[in-house]
Amino acid sequence: MTTDFGVVPDLTPEQEHESGAPALEAASERRAARRGFLVALPSFAYLVIFFAIPLVIVLVYSFATRNPRGITELRDWNVEAYRALAEPLLRSVLVRTLVLALLTTVICLALSYPFAYYMATRDSEVVRTLLLIGVMIPFWSNFLVRTYVIRVLLSSSGPLSEASQSIGLGEVDIAFSNAAVLIGLVYGFLPFMILPLYAALERIDWNLVEAARDLYASGWKAFRRVVWPLSRPGVVAGCILVFVPSFGAYVTSDILGGAKNPLFGNYIVNQFLQARDWPAGAAVSVVILAVMLIGTLVYFRTGGRTL
Amino acid sequence: MRLRTLWLIPVALVLVVTGCSTEDDGDGGEGAAAAACEPGGTDGDLVLYNWSEYIDPELITQFEQQYGVSVTEDFFPSNEDMLAKVSSGASGFDVVVPSDYMVAIMIEEGLLAELQADAIPNLANLDPEFTDLPFDPEGRYSVPYQWGTSGIAVDTNVVGEDFEQSWGIIFDPEQADAYSGKISMLNDPRESLGAALKYLGYSLNTSDPDELAEAQELLTETTARLATYDSDQFEDLLVGGETAVAHGWSGDFFRAFDEASTDDFDAYEQYSYFVPEEGGVRWVDNMAILADAPHPCTAHTFVDFMLDAENGAALTNFNFYASPNAAAEEFIDPEILEDPAIYPPEEVVANLEFIEDTGDFETQYSDAFTQAKG
Numbered sequence: 001m002t003t004d005f006g007v008v009p010d011l012t013p014e015q016e017h018e019s020g021a022p023a024l025e026a027a028s029e030r031r032a033a034r035r036g037f038l039v040a041l042p043s044f045a046y047l048v049i050f051f052a053i054p055l056v057i058v059l060v061y062s063f064a065t066r067n068p069r070g071i072t073e074l075r076d077w078n079v080e081a082y083r084a085l086a087e088p089l090l091r092s093v094l095v096r097t098l099v100l101a102l103l104t105t106v107i108c109l110a111l112s113y114p115f116a117y118y119m120a121t122r123d124s125e126v127v128r129t130l131l132l133i134g135v136m137i138p139f140w141s142n143f144l145v146r147t148y149v150i151r152v153l154l155s156s157s158g159p160l161s162e163a164s165q166s167i168g169l170g171e172v173d174i175a176f177s178n179a180a181v182l183i184g185l186v187y188g189f190l191p192f193m194i195l196p197l198y199a200a201l202e203r204i205d206w207n208l209v210e211a212a213r214d215l216y217a218s219g220w221k222a223f224r225r226v227v228w229p230l231s232r233p234g235v236v237a238g239c240i241l242v243f244v245p246s247f248g249a250y251v252t253s254d255i256l257g258g259a260k261n262p263l264f265g266n267y268i269v270n271q272f273l274q275a276r277d278w279p280a281g282a283a284v285s286v287v288i289l290a291v292m293l294i295g296t297l298v299y300f301r302t303g304g305r306t307l
Numbered sequence: 308m309r310l311r312t313l314w315l316i317p318v319a320l321v322l323v324v325t326g327c328s329t330e331d332d333g334d335g336g337e338g339a340a341a342a343a344c345e346p347g348g349t350d351g352d353l354v355l356y357n358w359s360e361y362i363d364p365e366l367i368t369q370f371e372q373q374y375g376v377s378v379t380e381d382f383f384p385s386n387e388d389m390l391a392k393v394s395s396g397a398s399g400f401d402v403v404v405p406s407d408y409m410v411a412i413m414i415e416e417g418l419l420a421e422l423q424a425d426a427i428p429n430l431a432n433l434d435p436e437f438t439d440l441p442f443d444p445e446g447r448y449s450v451p452y453q454w455g456t457s458g459i460a461v462d463t464n465v466v467g468e469d470f471e472q473s474w475g476i477i478f479d480p481e482q483a484d485a486y487s488g489k490i491s492m493l494n495d496p497r498e499s500l501g502a503a504l505k506y507l508g509y510s511l512n513t514s515d516p517d518e519l520a521e522a523q524e525l526l527t528e529t530t531a532r533l534a535t536y537d538s539d540q541f542e543d544l545l546v547g548g549e550t551a552v553a554h555g556w557s558g559d560f561f562r563a564f565d566e567a568s569t570d571d572f573d574a575y576e577q578y579s580y581f582v583p584e585e586g587g588v589r590w591v592d593n594m595a596i597l598a599d600a601p602h603p604c605t606a607h608t609f610v611d612f613m614l615d616a617e618n619g620a621a622l623t624n625f626n627f628y629a630s631p632n633a634a635a636e637e638f639i640d641p642e643i644l645e646d647p648a649i650y651p652p653e654e655v656v657a658n659l660e661f662i663e664d665t666g667d668f669e670t671q672y673s674d675a676f677t678q679a680k681g
């Protein structure tokens with residue numbers, strides 16, 4: 001699938017060489033490149049100012065010093081903050097966060113794939129559009145507000161609990177638990193899984209499935225050998241889009257988990273706003289960022305190519 | 308080719324930014340406040356940085372009309388948030404309202420301007436008890452705004468009328484297990500570990516690792532019994548029936564009780580706030596003027612305005628926190644003045660402590676709190 005990346009532009013100049021008007025073509029290419037750069041400049045500047053610079057600042061602060069009053073002083077550069085990362089406290093937070101983020105990703109995938117499949121296989125354009133709008137409606141209201149609503153829904157005096165009491169099943173009280181955090185995370189990130197999956201499934205040429213069936217593949221086998229491989233870019237994109245933000249989530253744990261089981265995000269926030277230890281918070285952020293970056297790079301270097 | 312050197316831009320910018328901020332380190336509060344201010348004088352519109360729901364909007368309007376300036380109010384959820392915004396300089400705020408320990412930090416960091424007592428004649432209204440506080444001896448940089456306590460509010464429909472006024476209702480398994488899953492504590496290391504330290508009979512400002520470890524262990528056991536650690540909505544959760552025992556700040560509870568009360572329902576009868584007999588946190592929030600305040604004279608006039616007897620009383624009647632303003636007492640609702648939960652009796656006050664900054668030990672509190680949570 002990805003073999004068409006980059007190949008065409010590489011070949012073009014050489015072909016032009018042979019065709020006879022090299023200098024002219026090269027000049028016009030340079031002009032086009034410059035125009036392209038100018039058009040991209042605003043977004044480039046935006047990313048540098050609001051993405052690259054803050055990241056560099058985070059990196060710089062991670063080597064700074066916390067003075068006794070909890071103010072960060074940009075001198076006496078040291079790696080103390082990184083040494084503290086080895087403590088067992090952080091390890092338990094890390095394990096909990098990893099498990100929760102992985103569970104969120106797996107559940108999201110399990111829930112989204114059938115739904116995206118159903119959406120992509122509808123013949124009617126209208127039905128597809130309506131379903132798509134349905135998926136995106138949650139984005140129209142604030143995430144924080146929706147999280148508070150889930151807390152009300154799950155609380156012992158909430159509608160779920162009342163309904164189960166009225167049919168004699170007793171009180172439902174899952175607010176302020178890890179289960180509630182998981183429910184909140186899955187709910188929050190579900191659209192990020194559905195949308196790329198839908199995009200991948202919708203592009204599939206269903207004649208291929210028909211061909212597989214003609215060649216006596218069972219329905220399951222046709223799915224496993226044709227549909228699943230073709231949808232894999234969507235699966236991977238969805239998993240990255242869900243895993244990364246759920247690894248950094250923190251309001252969900254505070255609001256739905258009762259702040260009782262701190263996640264990585266909570267740990268970082270606490271370093272900044274409770275311990276006033278900015279270098280420590282910055283160091284953890286840098287490490288997470290590096291791990292995510294390396295993971296993504298490794299993926300695109302190896303597995304990503306062959307999809 | 309040129310693209311390759313572009314990464315130097317952020318680096319250069321960071322160097323410029325950090326270079327600037329290290330230069331003005333450690334300045335005193337001289338600079339901006341150098342010009343003498345007159346009582347009632349103004350030099351522009353006021354920008355106030357305050358806790359939310361902490362000032363009667365009526366008072367703001369009154370100040371605007373009286374002095375012909377406009378007031379912009381911005382809010383912070385915690386002292387640390389406020390410090391983060393203010394410490395980078397040029398925040399544009401004139402008056403901030405830090406709590407006790409934060410005043411000490413801000414003075415040492417040179418963030419606060421020394422007050423010009425001549426421009427604040429109403430300083431005379433302060434209760435003498437509040438003119439020489441440990442975090443700002445002689446009150447050179449700050450003026451007490453309101454004070455209150457951290458304690459426990461209970462739902463008497465659940466715990467009954469006959470409960471001990473002790474931290475045991477949260478920490479002692481024999482009493483507290485009955486309310487398991489119905490208890491909330493503040494999501495703040497110093498407050499919650501402080502409560503545990505008080506229950507164990509230690510100072511809540513301890514720097515002794517063993518005492519802190521003991522408090523951490525107690526809190527670890529307690530976490531299993533909690534519904535939530537919450538500093539924002541503990542009062543709503545109590546009034547909403549989600550919790551029955553809530554650790555929190557006095558005034559927030561009273562505001563919630565007040566809002567929950569209707570013509571046929573008196574929330575004060577169902578809910579009760581108390582300061583545990585082992586003692587707890589007492590705090591004072593203070594008005595202070597930033598060293599780089601753009602409008603120092605309007606700021607002084609605002610501080611003076613808030614210290615006015617009637618205005619000070621209006622503040623307490625609005626936010627249900629005790630006033631450090633002695634002259635205001637005659638205008639404060641008698642119900643508030645006589646409420647021992649708002650104005651605790653002397654023997655209770657004797658057991659209260661201000662939270663003091665413990666310097667480098669502060670990170671130990673934060674780590675202990677994270678560990679106690681699991």
